[in-house]
Amino acid sequence: MRGIFTPITKIRRQVFSEVAKFAFEHDIEGDDFGYFYESAYRIIPGEEPLYRDSVFKERAIIRERIRMAMGLPMRPTGTHQPLTEGMQDTADGKKRLDLPLVNVIPFACEKCPTDRIQVSDNCRKCLAHPCTAVCPVKAVSIGKNAAVIDQDKCIKCGRCITACPYHAILRFGRPCAEACGADAIDSDELGRAVINQEKCVACGLCIVTCPFAAISDKSEIFQVITAIRRGKRVAAIIAPSFVGQFGPLATPGKIVSGIRKLGLSHVIEVGWGADYGSMQEADEFIVHVPHDKKFLGTSCCPSWAMFARNVQPETSDCIALSHTPMVAAAKKVKELSPGTLVVFIGPCVAKKLEALEDEVRPYVDFVITYEELMGMFSAKEIELSDMEEDTLGTLASRDGRGYAVAGGVAEALVNSIKRRQPGREVPFMKADNLRDCHKMLRLAKAGKADGYLLEGMACPGGCVGGPGTLSLIPRAGSAVKAFAASSPYLSADDNPML
Amino acid sequence: MGKIVVEVCAGTHCTLMGSMDIIDAIASLPEIGHIEDGLNDIEVIPVPCRNHCKENMVGPIVYVEGEIIPQADQETVLAAIINKIRAQKV
Numbered sequence: 390m391r392g393i394f395t396p397i398t399k400i401r402r403q404v405f406s407e408v409a410k411f412a413f414e415h416d417i418e419g420d421d422f423g424y425f426y427e428s429a430y431r432i433i434p435g436e437e438p439l440y441r442d443s444v445f446k447e448r449a450i451i452r453e454r455i456r457m458a459m460g461l462p463m464r465p466t467g468t469h470q471p472l473t474e475g476m477q478d479t480a481d482g483k484k485r486l487d488l489p490l491v492n493v494i495p496f497a498c499e500k501c502p503t504d505r506i507q508v509s510d511n512c513r514k515c516l517a518h519p520c521t522a523v524c525p526v527k528a529v530s531i532g533k534n535a536a537v538i539d540q541d542k543c544i545k546c547g548r549c550i551t552a553c554p555y556h557a558i559l560r561f562g563r564p565c566a567e568a569c570g571a572d573a574i575d576s577d578e579l580g581r582a583v584i585n586q587e588k589c590v591a592c593g594l595c596i597v598t599c600p601f602a603a604i605s606d607k608s609e610i611f612q613v614i615t616a617i618r619r620g621k622r623v624a625a626i627i628a629p630s631f632v633g634q635f636g637p638l639a640t641p642g643k644i645v646s647g648i649r650k651l652g653l654s655h656v657i658e659v660g661w662g663a664d665y666g667s668m669q670e671a672d673e674f675i676v677h678v679p680h681d682k683k684f685l686g687t688s689c690c691p692s693w694a695m696f697a698r699n700v701q702p703e704t705s706d707c708i709a710l711s712h713t714p715m716v717a718a719a720k721k722v723k724e725l726s727p728g729t730l731v732v733f734i735g736p737c738v739a740k741k742l743e744a745l746e747d748e749v750r751p752y753v754d755f756v757i758t759y760e761e762l763m764g765m766f767s768a769k770e771i772e773l774s775d776m777e778e779d780t781l782g783t784l785a786s787r788d789g790r791g792y793a794v795a796g797g798v799a800e801a802l803v804n805s806i807k808r809r810q811p812g813r814e815v816p817f818m819k820a821d822n823l824r825d826c827h828k829m830l831r832l833a834k835a836g837k838a839d840g841y842l843l844e845g846m847a848c849p850g851g852c853v854g855g856p857g858t859l860s861l862i863p864r865a866g867s868a869v870k871a872f873a874a875s876s877p878y879l880s881a882d883d884n885p886m887l
Numbered sequence: 888m889g890k891i892v893v894e895v896c897a898g899t900h901c902t903l904m905g906s907m908d909i910i911d912a913i914a915s916l917p918e919i920g921h922i923e924d925g926l927n928d929i930e931v932i933p934v935p936c937r938n939h940c941k942e943n944m945v946g947p948i949v950y951v952e953g954e955i956i957p958q959a960d961q962e963t964v965l966a967a968i969i970n971k972i973r974a975q976k977v
């Protein structure tokens with residue numbers, strides 16, 4: 390649930406710090422993994438359930454979450470498998486993450502009804518009962534105490550909802566399916582939600598939306614920490630939305646120090662990669678739009694880029710060719726310091742999926758979220774407010790840093806295009822959720838966006854609204870803008886490091 | 888009527904456990920100002936870790952006029968603030 394800290398957020402974060410604590414402090418070679426049997430009791434203590442009908446079920450859910458936080462697959466519900474199976478093998482500091490990335494824990498799913506129109510007890514069984522009159526299929530009748538909707542007949546047109554003078558008729562659906570702009574939530578034979586992996590673009594919004602904490606992605610915190618403990622050189626590349634994510638006392642410089650205290654060698658701004666991307670996409674726009682590409686769709690949000698190519702293959706050549714800024718930044722690190730492992734830290738679940746692609750694997754070793762990083766700080770008891778101010782390895786321009794907020798990518802690109810072709814008008818459209826992105830794509834297909842730049846993002850508000858964030862969106866947005874304004878360079882073209 | 892001082896721990900453990908959400912919830916209080924006056928006079932101060940978390944107290948830790956609230960959430964903090972405001976009035 391975005392914007393309100395609920396027991397779900399808490400459980401998720403407790404799991405991250407449990408796993409991080411083990412990874413930092415325990416014997417990762419031996420058979421200390423029994424620790425994780427106790428984790429479930431630390432998170433759900435006592436004999437009474439905290440949230441559900443059974444304390445055993447609550448702990449069972451925690452156990453599957455722990456496995457996924459270690460990058461492992463869930464266990465089958467119907468057959469025996471020890472919790473710790475496979476844990477030892479994941480402790481070698483190598484990449485383990487595998488598909489499916491986003492998973493519904495089947496027995497945690499409460500089988501919320503799919504799209505349904507229902508009469509609530511606000512109904513006063515009024516004399517006018519316009520609900521019956523407006524229904525085109527005679528699905529509404531007046532029962533003994535209230536209006537009744539025949540679910541077999543209902544076609545979900547919603548007309549009764551608008552007609553009711555008491556706002557007594559409601560439409561509700563599965564929160565996970567409503568959050569999913571890619572329509573990737575199906576039902577299994579028991580009516581539980583299941584993710585259609587063909588359609589899923591890993592935006593991660595169902596994870597933070599499900600009110601029963603039934604959905605989780607896999608994490609790589611365990612592998613990052615074991616890599617550090619095994620003496621490997623690991624550098625961090627951090628997304629532009631990082632400012633303001635770790636509390637009001639954690640300045641960007643202190644965050645950098647904190648990350649290095651975890652044992653990471655360098656902290657590089659992915660905003661630099663954004664600058665690199667701006668230059669490339671500005672060139673692509675100038676060379677190809679509108680002659681051989683009707684429009685240009687941005688490529689920095691992997692969910693949007695995958696989605697755009699999946700749902701409308703006929704316009705897929707209009708989505709910019711470049712990979713995300715993450716990849717550009719990672720390539721830079723590998724070029725400057727071969728053999729160094731690269732961990733991307735960001736707000737994003739989709740980057741975990743992007744990092745599994747064959748062309749990206751060689752550059753990005755691990756992907757973790759801000760929430761997962763905060764779990765690491767907490768496990769290692771690093772107080773960010775006590776840290777010295779440190780500086781970022783590579784600097785990004787104001788425009789590159791602005792990528793984190795919806796509208797920022799288009800702004801950066803327009804600036805870069807105008808630098809190259811002064812006086813050129815660059816009309817643009819933008820959308821910051823996949824449903825609106827889909828509408829934008831349809832318009833583009835219909836020829837309504839010829840010569841346009843299309844900024845697509847899967848998360849509301851842009852990256853600052855990503856599923857792996859800790860801060861509320863408006864607060865994060867202003868922190869990002871302030872940090873962007875402090876850059877010595879205005880746009881990508883001014884960045885001497887390119 | 889005096890100001891109500893609310894210190895919210897912005898240390899690592901407490902931030903992980905949701906203290907930023909509490910700060911934002913308090914900031915939203917003036918929106919219900921027509922129901923309760925005095926809501927405009929709250930000062931929210933993010934404070935560093937005072938080591939309660941290391942003594943096994945569970946965060947987030949909030950201090951409403953010095954009174955410590957462990958395992959705070961929006962519910963308890965908002966209620967504590969409103970109580971203080973009401974107590975000041977009588």
Ligand code: SF4
Nearest residue numbers: 498499501565582599
């Ligand atoms: S919102 Fe959660 S509990 Fe409801 S159907 Fe979706 S996964 Fe299941």
Ligand code: FES
Nearest residue numbers: 896898901936940
């Ligand atoms: S982080 Fe709040 S008391 Fe330590």
